[in-house]
Every structure is written in C-alpha cells, then in structure tokens.
Amino acid sequence: DAKTTQPPSMDCAEGRAANLPCNHSTISGNEYVYWYRQIHSQGPQYIIHGLKNNETNEMASLIITEDRKSSTLILPHATLRDTAVYYCIVKSNFNKFYFGSGTKLNVKP
Amino acid sequence: EAGVAQSPRYKIIEKRQSVAFWCNPISGHATLYWYQQILGQGPKLLIQFQNNGVVDDSQLPKDRFSAERLKGVDSTLKIQPAKLEDSAVYLCASSLVGWQGAYEQYFGPGTRLTVT
Numbered sequence A: 001d002a003k004t005t006q007p008p009s010m011d012c013a014e015g016r017a018a019n020l021p022c023n024h025s026t027i028s029g030n031e032y033v034y035w036y037r038q039i040h041s042q043g044p045q046y047i048i049h050g051l052k053n054n055e056t057n058e059m060a061s062l063i064i065t066e067d068r069k070s071s072t073l074i075l076p077h078a079t080l081r082d083t084a085v086y087y088c089i090v091k092s093n094f095n096k097f098y099f100g101s102g103t104k105l106n107v108k109p
Numbered sequence B: 001e002a003g004v005a006q007s008p009r010y011k012i013i014e015k016r017q018s019v020a021f022w023c024n025p026i027s028g029h030a031t032l033y034w035y036q037q038i039l040g041q042g043p044k045l046l047i048q049f050q051n052n053g054v055v056d057d058s059q060l061p062k063d064r065f066s067a068e069r070l071k072g073v074d075s076t077l078k079i080q081p082a083k084l085e086d087s088a089v090y091l092c093a094s095s096l097v098g099w100q101g102a103y104e105q106y107f108g109p110g111t112r113l114t115v116t
Helices: none
Strands: A008-014 A018-023 A032-038 A045-050 A061-064 A070-075 A083-092 A103-108 B006-008 B010-013 B019-024 B031-037 B044-050 B055-057 B065-068 B076-081 B088-095 B111-115
Touching: A008 A018, A018 A032, A018 A083, A018 A103, A032 A061, A045 A061, A045 A070, A070 A083, B006 B088, B010 B019, B019 B088, B019 B111, B031 B076, B044 B065, B044 B076, B076 B088
Parallel strands: A008 A103, B010 B111
Antiparallel strands: A018 A070, A032 A045, A032 A083, A061 A070, A083 A103, B006 B019, B019 B076, B031 B044, B031 B088, B044 B055, B065 B076, B088 B111
16 A cells, blocks of 8 residues: 655745655556545644646645655645645555645645 | 545553543545554555455454454544553545545544543
C-alpha cells in the first residue's frame, strides 16, 4: 500500500495561498490521492481527491504531477478557520485509507 | 443529509474495565470503518465492514477488541479489558461501496476514551 510523506508543519499568512506538498512515490496507477483535514476535536473532513488530472472544487485545488509521485493541495485564500492538520492519503483498493501524521497548517493574521 | 453519528462522545474508565462504542453510518452507506487515533498521530484503521461482513481487521487487537455490524447498519466496537494504551479517539466512518473507485469516507465526531 502506497505511503505518503508530508512536512510536519507549515505557516501561512491569512489571505494568502497555502500550498501543502505531499510525496507518494510508490503510488500505483489506479490509486487515488485524497486530502482530508482535521480541525481540533473533530473528525476528519473530506477536501478533494484526484487520480491523474488536476482538480478544483469550492474548497481547494489539487495539483498532481505527471508522474503522479507527488501532489500539492492549494487553499487559494487561507483564513484562520483553515488552521488544521491536513492529511494526504493514497486510497488503496477496497477503499482503505492510510493516514500519515499530516501537516499542521497554522494560518496567522 | 444526516452525518455519521457516534456515542458516547467521551468515556473515562479504569484499566481492565470494558467499554463499548456505537456508530450509526450515513443511510445507504454499505461500508463502515472504525479508526483509532492516538494523540498526535493520524487515524489508524482497525476494522472495515462491507455490509455486515468484515473486509479487513488486520490491525484490530483481537485479544481485547471486537466489533460487529449486525444487519449491515449500526456497529459497535468493544474493548475488554481496556489497557492504558487504549486511550485514544475512536472514529467511525462510512462510505458507499468500498471497492475500486472514488468514494470518500465521511467521519463521525469520534469518541474520546481515557483509560486511567
């Protein structure tokens, strides 16, 4: 099962774009990349997912490199409420998620 | 649409006692998951159900943990007897059919267990 590597923490100024990187060099061709976030004392919340193409929704954009070995989650205009732990996950067959330790994003005023 | 419901939200027990957690998934979701999240770590999958059958329980400590999903809807996770290292948040999640494809998991608020 593919594992992911993320920096333990990042800072971002309020109103700026937050770019969160993730390495998943052992990803297989049919495995999806998912991003979740977890705000303190809550369950993880789905953000976005993708397979090969870049994806965008109302929350974020997901950029996946052509070789699919890494991806970047972009929050275009970070707010204080975006302070959370962000998890990059490679979904295996049978919909199994393997969470790493994630990136703690600190959005500062 | 109602989300994943879990109860209780908090539980404090002494070591060697028993405890049970309950989860009600989103209506129509065939797949149900139980995760354990120790403070400072990401969630770790304990068991995955497809309807009322177990798909994966490879990381469930079966000497003390058990889980069931009777009738393919609600599920209970039990710990008997509890150890200090079982202190964690227990998360329940559900999704549509859990085979290949893109089905996001929806998480409940979790049950915070403290073993003293």
